[in-house]
């Protein structure tokens with residue numbers, strides 16, 4: 310009898326030692342001490358034992374059962390530890406793994422230059438004025454001295470929203486709105502979007518960006534205009550850059566001029582970008598026509614002023630050596646990433 314119990318215990322010990330999972334353990338537990346276990350069938354045989362020996366018999370079986378339960382409990386503990394250690398190992402943070410890069414956005418090159426232009430003029434004492442993208446004909450043409458039959462008013466060149474209402478073709482509209490509302494001294498720039506019915510190509514876009522400057526005060530002369538322009542282009546492109554002025558015609562300035570700067574690429578010796586001329590066209594300028602001053606109620610005997618307009622797209626292309634204007638509007642991330 311004792312031998313039989315020892316056999317059961319030995320067998321259970323070796324069986325439990327090889328178990329590593331919870332389901333295996335549950336099966337083993339039912340085999341070892343369950344209803345259909347060898348131990349349980351021994352217990353059922355108690356009726357065949359002589360009455361005087363039954364007490365000892367029962368005691369031995371109970372002791373064996375307690376011992377087997379202890380074996381199962383300690384195996385359960387070992388398996389729980391194994392599972393816990395595995396979980397810790399699999400969720401451990403590996404500090405030697407390479408990190409994941411966070412992708413960070415950046416400002417569009419046009420926005421970067423727009424802000425640089427603003428900062429440059431702010432440092433020269435200008436204020437920033439804002440206007441409307443949708444304008445009336447008066448502010449876009451009439452007040453700027455543009456005759457009714459001027460070709461720029463043509464439907465083919467200008468986007469009309471309805472009769473008399475259009476998408477502004479120039480930021481000069483802000484000059485008029487500023488002079489209507491403020492008396493001199495005036496010293497503003499107006500950066501913004503403009504619209505013309507141009508076909509998109511390497512140097513044209515139906516939407517483009519201009520910055521307009523307007524200064525009206527006593528004793529303002531053409532020399533002041535040249536000085537301001539020179540400081541601006543040298544701040545943007547470098548101290549070696551020269552500017553020059555060629556006579557031109559604009560309806561709202563008198564005299565009027567076109568502004569060139571020495572080529573930022575070759576420095577004036579001639580290259581592909583300046584078409585071998587050594588100069589780059591930058592925009593238009595001039596002294597505000599006295600008729601324009603009078604039309605907005607500013608005394609043209611007392612005050613004079615100058616204005617100029619430059620292309621922000623053009624400045625961006627020159628600064629970043631971008632050969633085709635369309636690239637600025639395509640928003641191809643592979644291009645934009647280079648200017649972050």
Ligand SMILES: [Zn+2]
Pocket residue numbers: 572573574575576577578579580581582583584585587588
């Ligand atoms: Zn050049």
